[in-house]
Amino acid sequence: MSDPMRPRASLRTAVVWEVLQDALDRRVKATGRESLDVLDTGGGSGNFAVPVARLGHRVTVVDPSPNALFALERRAAEADVADRVRGVQGDAHGLFDVVERGGHDVVLCQGVLEYVDDPAEGVRNAVAALRPGGVLSLLAAGLGGAVLARALAGHFTEAHQALGDPDGRWGEGDPMPRRFTAEQLTGLVEGAGLRVGAVHGVRVFADLVPGVLVDTEPGALDALLKLEAAAAELPSFHAVATQLHVLGEAGGA
Template sequence: MPEASEKFNTAMAAWQQWQEAPWGRLRYTVAEANLARHLDALDAGPLRVLDLAGGDGGDAVRLAARGHHVTIVDYAADMLAAARERATAGGLTELITCVQADVSTLPADLADAEFDVVLCHNLLQYVDDVPATLAAALAPLKRGGLFSVMALNRHSAALNVAVREMDPAAALAALGTDQYQARTFDAALTLHTAEEVIPVLQGLGCQDVRHYGIRGFCDYITDDARKYDPAYYADLERLELATTARAPYMHTARVFQLTATKG
C-alpha cells in the first residue's frame, strides 16, 4: 500500500497523541488482555510473533515486554522508525525486528517462517479484498498457532454518531453504508463486522474463533476530559476488561477483535 504510507508518515504526531489518550490506551490494554487469554495455551517459552501493519509498535512492545520475539511489518518508514525508538526506550531492541514491506507481498523468509502468533490489527479497513488479505496474513502462521484480527466495527458507527454528535439523521445514514472517513489519517475506510469476518476465517481453516469487543463503553461516554482522571480511568478500564467477551457489549463496541487457531 505505497500510496497510503505518506498519509501515515505525516500523521505520526496525531497518531501518537491518540495512543496516549484514554481511548488509545484502552485499545492496547484490552487487546493485550485478550491475547493473554490464549498465549499461555501455546508452547512454553518465548513465542515468535508477526505483527502485520504493526505501525509504531503499539502491540509489539507489549508482547516483547512479556519476553516474546516480535517482527513488525509495515510499509510506512516513519512508523517503523518510531517503533525502533520505542524498542530502544523500553530496552527491547533484541526482541523487536522491523521490516519495511507490503503485508500482501511478504519477503520469502517471513512468508515461510511459521510464526507462533500473527497479528492483523487495524488493517482490514484499508484493503479492498478481505479474504485475500486474511489468507495472506494466515500463510506465515504455523498450524495450531494463534491468529488475531482487529478492525473498526460497523455496528458501532450509527450509535457513535447518534451519541457523540447527537445527529440522528447522520446516524440513520450510517446504517446504510460501510464507508467511514478517519480523522487521524484522513483516510477513507471500509467498515466490517465480526459476523462477516468469522465465516471467512472459518473458510480459511481457522478453528475456535473467539469474538471480543474493545471500547464498548468508552466511546459512548461524551465527557472525554473526565477519562483523563486516573481514578475514573481505572474504573473504566476494569469495566472494559470485564465486558470485552460479554454479550451484547462486544457487538456494539467500537472495535472488534477475533482470535482463532490455525487448523
C-alpha cells in the same frame, strides 16, 4: 501482568492486550518454548510489538511506512528489546515477499483489514504465516460503534448511511475506508481455515464517555476499564463496539 500502556491509552487497548497475553501464555505452554515467533502485520511504531517483545518473544513487524518503522526501532531501543524486534517494509498483500510462510506462532493483524483492497486475502495471508496450532489476533473497526457514535452526535443521516453502506461508511468525509460486523470478521477467519476461539467488543463505552469525567473523577478510569472487560465478551455488546477483536486458532500441534 498489568497493561503496559496505561493510563488513558489502556482504555483503547486493555481488552486486546489481556486476550493477547493469555494467547501468548497458552502457546508457550503448548509449544514448551519460552520465546515465541510473533508476526505483527501493519504493526506501525510498535504499540503491541514492543510490549510483546518485553515478554521475551521475537517480533517481526511488517509495515508500509518507513517513518513508522523508524519510530518502532527507536521505541524498541528505548525499551531495551531491539534484539527481539525486527521491522521490515511491506504490506498484507505482498506479505510473503518479506516474511516466510508458516513460520510464526502468533500473527497480529490489527487495524489492517479496514485499509486493504481485499480483506479476505489479507486474512488468508495472515493465516498462511502461522505454524500449526498458531493463533491469529484480528482487530478491526466495528460498524455498530460508528453508527451509534454518529447518532449520538446528532448526525442521524450519516448514521443511517453507515448502517446501509456495504463498507459501513457514513459519507465521503469518513476517514475509515471499511468497517465490519462480528459476523463478517468471524466469517473471514473461518473462511481462512481457522477456528474462532473468542470474539470481544473493544471500546464499547470508552469512546462515548466524556474524557474530562475519566480524567477528573477519582477511580473512574479503573471502573471504566472493569466495565469494558465485563462487556467485552457479551455478544449483545459486540454490535455497539468501536472495534471488534477475533481470536482465531489453527489446527495442528
